[in-house]
Amino acid sequence: MHLNVQDLSVARGGIAVLEGLSFTVNPGQALILRGPNGIGKTTLLRSLAGLQPALNGEINAPNESIAYAAHSDGIKHVLTVRENLEFWADVFGTNDIAPALNAFELEPLANRPAGALSAGQKRRLGLARLLVTARPIWILDEPTVSLDIHAVEMFANAIRAHLVGGGIALIATHIDLGLEADILDITSFKAKPVAMKDDAMEGFL
Template identity: 60%
Template sequence: MTLTITDLSCRRGETTVLHGVTFAVGAGEALVLRGANGAGKTTLLRTLAGLTPPMTGSVVPDLCAYAAHADGLKGQLTVAENLTFWAHVFGTRDIAPAVVAFDLAPLLSRRVADLSAGQKRRAALARLPLTGRPVWLLDEPTVSLDADNVARFAAAAGAHLAGGGSAVIATHIDLGLPGAATLDVSRFAASHAPDAHDPFAEAVE
């Protein structure tokens, strides 16, 4: 399944940040988003995830799993309870493969509120394979992870791609994903193509 983005314009608040974004990511492929802080990487991912409506353009398909800066876990529940909840939401039921992929077995009975930042991040990322969604949208997924767990995440992402999935990842590190392409989002900065209807467009960096 190919993720196709056509002539997408994205807004942050009242400001047009990106304009004319067009690319495609095929099955088994990863696209790494680059750009300075504030360039629009998070804005683009939120738009692709359907959290912020696009101003113009289209995203096909919309079967995406999104992992943002927030971990999205219930602190008073255990790791096992959190993962089981998400597995039931998406109908995948079995959490065992995700537990193995992110080395969570020793943490299953612990409350999320009692975990370190890195442990919370691993538990949050373990939700991705539970969704069964073909497209992963990832915003700095390796924040708070040590080198061993960055490698675990890269292996999980590689397995997703090998299984025919795809990924769009905002990251400043090299995850070693075979054949990953790179896209600098600054090429789509709205300041390069001002919107006559947007008085804020000229101010976008």
């Protein structure tokens, strides 16, 4: 399975922000998205994950093959760390949470309510959900927010293991994760401003 994007245009608030994007990410490959704040990285990732429609173009990857992690940790605060992972494992039809607990060093916290975790621990739990999805394509939006240096390395190791297993990772990040990855700077795909016709401006005069 691969992620193939052809001539894609995406919009935020009904206004095009990126246009003409084409790329392919193959099994075992990571692609890092770069570009200034506000360029449209999050909008692009949400469109790729099937959370909002694209304006034009094609996204060739089934939605059920994609796991998406954004700025929200997506955890239930009243459940323990273990219960959170068991909940998501049940949702995705998997049953072994041990690799997720181990990859993000969550075993000592397994019986602690998620609401009692620090910001970094919550982030680790949120990212650990990826490992129980059994989905081959990971789409990640600034995944290292709130992580310390050691936790960033945990995350990078989880990505490496995912790639070795034939998975795909598409990551929007400003930091160097130490991964062997291609870089795609989307700045050149910024949509051209829409010129307003003179008669459309008359209502403001």
